[in-house]
Amino acid sequence: MSAFGLKAMKAALLRRALAEYTYLKQEYGEHGYLEATYQHLFLRELETYGLRDRYTPIQSAANYSLLFVVLTSVVGAQPANVLELGCGETTLLLNALLQSGVWRGSLVSLEQDSFWRKEIASAVSTEVVYAPLAERSIAGRPALAYDLSNLKRPLGLFDLVLVDGPTGVPRYSRSACLEFIPKHLAKDFLIILDDYERPGEKETAGLLRQALEANGVAFSEEIFLSNKHQLMLATDKYRPCLYPRHRNGDQVKETVASLRSEHVH
Ligand SMILES: C[S@@+](CC[C@H](N)C(=O)[O-])C[C@H]1O[C@@H](n2cnc3c(N)ncnc32)[C@H](O)[C@@H]1O
Numbered sequence: 001m002s003a004f005g006l007k008a009m010k011a012a013l014l015r016r017a018l019a020e021y022t023y024l025k026q027e028y029g030e031h032g033y034l035e036a037t038y039q040h041l042f043l044r045e046l047e048t049y050g051l052r053d054r055y056t057p058i059q060s061a062a063n064y065s066l067l068f069v070v071l072t073s074v075v076g077a078q079p080a081n082v083l084e085l086g087c088g089e090t091t092l093l094l095n096a097l098l099q100s101g102v103w104r105g106s107l108v109s110l111e112q113d114s115f116w117r118k119e120i121a122s123a124v125s126t127e128v129v130y131a132p133l134a135e136r137s138i139a140g141r142p143a144l145a146y147d148l149s150n151l152k153r154p155l156g157l158f159d160l161v162l163v164d165g166p167t168g169v170p171r172y173s174r175s176a177c178l179e180f181i182p183k184h185l186a187k188d189f190l191i192i193l194d195d196y197e198r199p200g201e202k203e204t205a206g207l208l209r210q211a212l213e214a215n216g217v218a219f220s221e222e223i224f225l226s227n228k229h230q231l232m233l234a235t236d237k238y239r240p241c242l243y244p245r246h247r248n249g250d251q252v253k254e255t256v257a258s259l260r261s262e263h264v265h
Pocket of ligand 1: 090
């Protein structure tokens with residue numbers, strides 16, 4: 001090979017390595033700097049709805065980007081029935097939305113930890129079910145699933161499924177959600193999968209997509225990047241949730257007033 005050919009080959013290899021690095025940085029890199037933006041947006045939306053900031057998004061709790069997408073999705077799209085895997089700050093938020101009348105719907109939360117279930121259940125009036133983990137086979141692999149024997153009634157169909165539990169594992173993390181998706185999904189739905197930056201959650205997201213596609217369900221997706229990432233899958237009805245925007249104050253006041261008056265009567 002000529003000296004010129006060698007130089008061109010080195011340049012091509014360098015360009016490919018740079019492209020790969022840029023892709024990996026985007027996919028797995030540090031986006032924690034965006035958390036302050038999400039905190040600002042979450043607090044701004046809370047204020048718009050006249051709600052107080054009572055949240056402690058630290059340790060394994062929801063981060064601000066999750067709280068923000070849950071708040072804007074639920075108030076904007078008004079899902080009738082929500083299933084939450086793993087309770088905590090998001091449960092407190094959904095309960096506050098119900099209590100204040102800015103969301104009309106119902107919530108069932110499943111929680112694997114009896115201490116944590118009690119803590120959260122004592123702070124909300126929604127249903128928080130103690131569902132200890134049981135080993136089962138999910139999608140042909142041994143997995144940790146929720147034991148549903150404490151449910152008071154069979155689960156129905158859910159418009160929003162928030163997957164933030166059980167505790168993450170390295171491979172096919174939180175594949176317990178596949179026992180509810182698509183079986184317990186309403187025709188139109190939104191799925192929020194937290195911790196999507198982790199390889200195990202990415203594997204589970206692959207299984208979720210396969211399961212939905214096998215059922216002939218069409219959906220769109222979007223990822224929210226911050227110190228933790230959220231993957232959202234939505235049918236057309238819930239697609240606006242993938243692009244949250246701040247609505248003007250008068251519009252919001254009108255919506256909130258009408259939701260609250262319907263709530264009271
Ligand atoms: C990622 S957390 C669930 C977070 C929940 N959706 C929230 O918004 O905080 C997964 C599990 O961690 C446990 N957990 C969450 N926050 C906790 C805390 N502050 N102290 C102890 N356990 C916690 C619970 O068992 C929960 O199901």
